[in-house]
Amino acid sequence: MPLLIILLLFFVMPWFALILALLLVLLFLFLIPLGFAGRSFYWLMIGPMQLIKTFFNKKVRRNHALEHATIGILEKVTGYTHFEGMAYENGFTVRGVVRPELVLACAREALGELLKGNHDLAIHPKCGTTILVINTFSSIIFITILIFTGNLGLWSVILALTLGHLVGPLTGKLVQRHITTSVDMEDLEITGVEVRSGTRNLGNIILQGPGEVLVHTRDMKEVIVPEIID
Secondary structure, eight states, X not given: OHHHHHHHHHHHOHHHHHHHHHHXXXXXXXXXXXXXXXXXXXXHHHHHHHHHHXXXXXXXXXXXXXXXXXXXXXXXXXXXXXXXXXXXXXXXXXXXSOOHHHHHHHHHHHHHHHHHTXXXXXXXXXXXXXXXXXXXXXXXXXXXXXXXXXXXXXXXXXXXXXXXXXXXXXXXXXXXXXIIOOOOXXXXXXXXXXXXXXXXXXXXXXXXXXXXXXXEEEETTSOOOOOOOO
């Protein structure tokens, strides 16, 4: 709506419209660093906490590595490169147009490859860890510049984002290898898969998205507790 008003003013009062447009641009340029500052403080708290939480949960780290390896093999088999995944303590999910039987077969193959020592499969270039590292690294740079210069300018945002995207991908792979994944697959067992619907009921709104396949895993050292149903 503001843009439409400015366009109309250009025909009626061009000089006034030009001044108004310049004021809006200056306001926008001021809000970008301000918003990025808030985002930086947020990521400075959330980013390290997420990494620490994952590092101390070996079940999630192992399933994260197996998720990457499974998706990597799926991509080679299908030629499709838009799979998404999420690791949990009891397994991991794969989201994308794919048969559950194929996901299970690729998961078993991935587990076998990791047990053979093909540990590079545990690292995936499109992992969310890389995005987390880029955001955290950019935030650290921006806050550092702000502390030492006191300048809340647009150039600080551009510099922080540029350095973050230059260093982030390489650092993200190192973080994956040493913090968010574990290739210790001994005693890890795949117990089956479960198909989950992509339909979500949010009260009066029903969202229809792609379904996902949950690959169940368990540690063979853990005792299975039978479920008793009355």
